[in-house]
Amino acid sequence: NNETTRRPTSDQLRRELERMDKKRGMPTALRVILFLIVVLLVAAVTLFCLMSGYVIYGSSMSPTLEEKDLVLAIPNAQLKDGDLVAFKHEDRILVKRIAAGPGESVEVLSDGHVRRNGYDLNEPYALYAESGTDDQSYPLTVPSGSWFVLGDNRGNSVDSRSSIIGTIENDRMLGKVFLRIWPLTKLTKFG
Numbered sequence: 365n366n367e368t369t370r371r372p373t374s375d376q377l378r379r380e381l382e383r384m385d386k387k388r389g390m391p392t393a394l395r396v397i398l399f400l401i402v403v404l405l406v407a408a409v410t411l412f413c414l415m416s417g418y419v420i421y422g423s424s425m426s427p428t429l430e431e432k433d434l435v436l437a438i439p440n441a442q443l444k445d446g447d448l449v450a451f452k453h454e455d456r457i458l459v460k461r462i463a464a465g466p467g468e469s470v471e472v473l474s475d476g477h478v479r480r481n482g483y484d485l486n487e488p489y490a491l492y493a494e495s496g497t498d499d500q501s502y503p504l505t506v507p508s509g510s511w512f513v514l515g516d517n518r519g520n521s522v523d524s525r526s527s528i529i530g531t532i533e534n535d536r537m538l539g540k541v542f543l544r545i546w547p548l549t550k551l552t553k554f555g
Contacts, residue, residue, distance in 0.1 A: 425461075436542060437538060443540055500525055511531060513532055
């Protein structure tokens with residue numbers, strides 16, 4: 365009867381814990397690391413399945429975006445003035461910035477500055493120039509379901525100022541650009 369109530373020694377407990385650790389397999393730290401890797405992989409796959417990536421060609425969005433930058437866009441995102449957007453134009457994908465939305469009045473001055481609903485826009489990201497294709501009549505009221513977009517490099521951008529591009533209808537919008545992911549040294553979140 366005495367043997368059944370005997371307690372294990374500390375040495376016996378230590379050996380039993382070691383045996384259980386070996387039986388369990390990998391140490392806790394390794395399991396945590398593997399769990400985090402799996403979570404990151406699932407997040408990355410989800411991110412790239414729900415979003416689209418686009419490579420920037422040309423200098424129309426300089427200095428905000430440069431040639432060969434890789435950006436991610438969220439399809440069907442709610443858009444607002446100032447957002448960077450990717451859209452289809454013929455067989456190309458372009459990235460520009462929204463200057464005015466549906467129902468808003470917009471006017472682009474000869475020096476590239478913009479007035480929306482009678483107020484001058486503060487656009488610290490824009491490079492102004494007198495050149496650039498502009499054959500629109502101002503003030504222009506943006507049609508319902510459309511957007512007036514401009515490149516940040518006004519002198520080197522074909523955008524809504526040109527009847528070739530015009531205002532961008534919702535069905536041509538591919539998404540709101542929210543992140544530059546390449547080059548990694550310039551990783552940037554937008555809007």
